[in-house]
Amino acid sequence: MFSANTEKDREEMLKAIGVSSIRDLLKQVPGKYLYPAFDLPETSLDEQQTARRMKALAARNTAPLSFLGAGAYERYIPAAVKALISRGEYLTAYTPYQAEASQGILQTIYEYQSSVCALYAMDCANASMYDGASAFGEAVRAAVRITGKKKILCQETLNPQYLQTLKTYFADSAEYQFVTVPHKDGLVDPEKLSALLSGDTACVAFQTPNFFGLPEDAPGISEMAHKAGALVVTAADPASLGLFAPPGEYSADFAVGEGQSLGLPLSYGGPYLGIFSCKKEYVRQMPGRIAGMTRDKDGKRGFVLTLQAREQHIRRDKAASNICSNEALCALSATIYLALLGPEGLKELALANARAAAFAAGKLSAVKGAALKFKAPFFNEFVLEVGDAARLRERILAKDHIDIGLPLKDLYPALGQGALLVCATETKTEEDILRLEKALRENI
């Protein structure tokens, strides 16, 4: 379809090769495997038909007014971000193996690493991981490698998707011990944490704001962990860092996050952006690509991929990770997003989220039959009690075209069937929230 070869080109090339047909080039493939029957369409679509088919499929996603969060957040994407990342020079390049011909992308990676360090207040960052959960898994792996210990403490209110991914990243041995730190009123119970910390703890791995939307006492948790000789791995929503203390301010050893929050589309789960950062003493334990600044022969500033002795293409089975392709274009998107926001815009973004959620919580908890589950302050999502959350969700989705949020019963049976995780980001207006309030009032 997209081949440029004409019949004449093909003939000329076959002649230059010295064969009479393409079949002659395939003699190394045992004939019985060649050209089997394929159960695929005989005809293809042209471009216009393809565009039409894709549009029709996209339209079958019904796009309700949605209050879902739980690790992926609806964001406003600035027009300049979309315009810049669709430039072919970025879009269609690959990993900058030839640094001199790829200074553009290399400099943007360096700027990305710098922005992540600024945002998380950490020493160094890599060029990206697949998503927040895989970054979290790799960070905990690094903590286990560094300490040589096998006990991992995780908060009970860690995003269950992160916990599942984390366990997958530790499938190499049955020796790891995952210990859950219970919550008290939605937050890590400090007494339980203290009791569970011991000399053989590799790290305390936690998320803030936690799965229920509540910012943890991260400084307190970090201090307790460090006192016990454990490392600290924090997953923090980057959008929350315009208001809340960044991991570096409480000495986290590894800080990761889901960069989707930095202006990436939801796209049913990906491509997202695994943010990965750490203290400088652990730089050689970082997985993945890293860009560094250097000089050229004339002393001029330039950028290269560096510290590659950690990576799979050099170290093979001794590498820090197997990651090769990453999420570079998503990292570029986040870099441009952060450059547009600046420190003020980031704060405004965080405030817009916090206020939208506060407004929603105020309105919704005043609905008869609804109440806030936890008293602790929240960022942009909160748990609401609504009777039968799953049934209510189905009904309001069908009737009012609103997705009211995520029922938590399957993930946290102890919370009961009423628990609903409701999220309001900067994309939600007063009108949107009042529509939700009305729907709840009418259906609860």
Place this chain on the structure above:
Amino acid sequence: MNDISRSDNRLSMEKSDPGRRGIRFKNTLKAKENVPAGLARKTAPKLPELSEFDVVRHYTKLSKINFSVDTHFYPLGSCTMKYNPRVNEEAAALDGFAGLHPLAHDNAAQGTLEMLYDLEKRLCALTGMDAFTLQPAAGAHSEFTGLLIAKAYFAKKGQDERTEIICPDSAHGTNPATAAMLGFNAINIKSGPDGRVNPDDLKAHLGNKTAVLMLTVPNTLGLFESRIEEIVEMAHKAGALIYMDGANFNALIGLVKPGELGVDIMHINAHKTFSTPHGGGGPGAGGIGVKKHLEEFLPVPRIKKESGTYKTDFSCPDSIGKVKAFFGNVGVLARAYAYLLMHSKKELGGIAENAILNANYMKSRLQEVYPSYSKDHCMHECVLTPPSELTAKGLKTLDIAKRLLDYGFHAPTIYFPLIVHEAIMIEPTETESKETMDAFITAMLEIKREGAADPQLLKDAPHTMPVKRLDEVQAARQPNLRW
């Protein structure tokens, strides 16, 4: 080192001017945030302060000092740098797809679920595998998923003693790295003199400790494993599974079904075979195809179709679980799906045929000057080596690669596969024209002449890029990784 010349390559942070603003978020809601004093951020992050125009100009300028498929021939072996059709971009960006939350109710996600379901089905048809998952985010992530499935399979069979993964020495680094990440021992086997797996050597390593034989087909030398039948039979007889690294599937698409070769698990790379853009290093999208006996281990959720409705199914007790938080890189998969829609089964075979034709043309025109590692015809890529006239003068593949940049060509993959000394791995792909390849060939031949006459010209290359050759040693010795 942040004191280096600030003339023309300042960072966004260096262009920052306090008080400048790009985008704003105005608050209209009457509500008060609640940030406990002890949890508030103390110092604002040092992000650049720029106007929207500053940002647009900065990143537009940077884009101009970057080679890409759109702007330059990019024959990076093993990476399949083919043209990325623009209609795919439009399709993936449609609000209905881009705005869909990963935890959306199935009823609100029928379009995406139908697309993923049909994509899985088409991939099964194309590869001859029985079931597919599209959750892995890339090739290496697919290997991780595939080997986890193998691990779960042997655990269920009570064969925990199978702890070894055999990889040929020509394998990509991700193969042994993935094996090690999952607690397997990576066993390296030496390629035979023809660059293919030597069945006798394989036999010596196969046994009741072998879990998986990982094969790349065609392999990283661009060669098909001609004795695949014998190899697969031998491995299966030893009780091992066959994993096929499908990074090079562009050579087989529409020509050969790996399932018929006896492969048990294979991956595809949407960002290679299925024309999704590489994005400066990613995102890609992976996917794993398995045979029936391994289907129960695939990650959750699976997509099911019940009386015309698509459903996400989490009830798979033997599933390996999750490899990332949410479903795969769906935005990338949408592009791959649009690409498949534009190809009939015959046209799919045409992709591989033209890719193979182009690679052999390149090889046949260059090999007299740049000796080919293999004398056989190649599949979709060929591995060449530098002329002895140049190596005798102390010139290396790296020098040739850097000189190619001056001619406006991205260099091929170099120094890989590791078994070829000074490897130059060229993959033109089916979308490049003969005209472009001829220009590349002319440049390669000219570089040979230049190097023979004036080796320093190559050693100092590139001469025309925004920077001269960069000091990688210093970068690694005194890492400067952030502003």
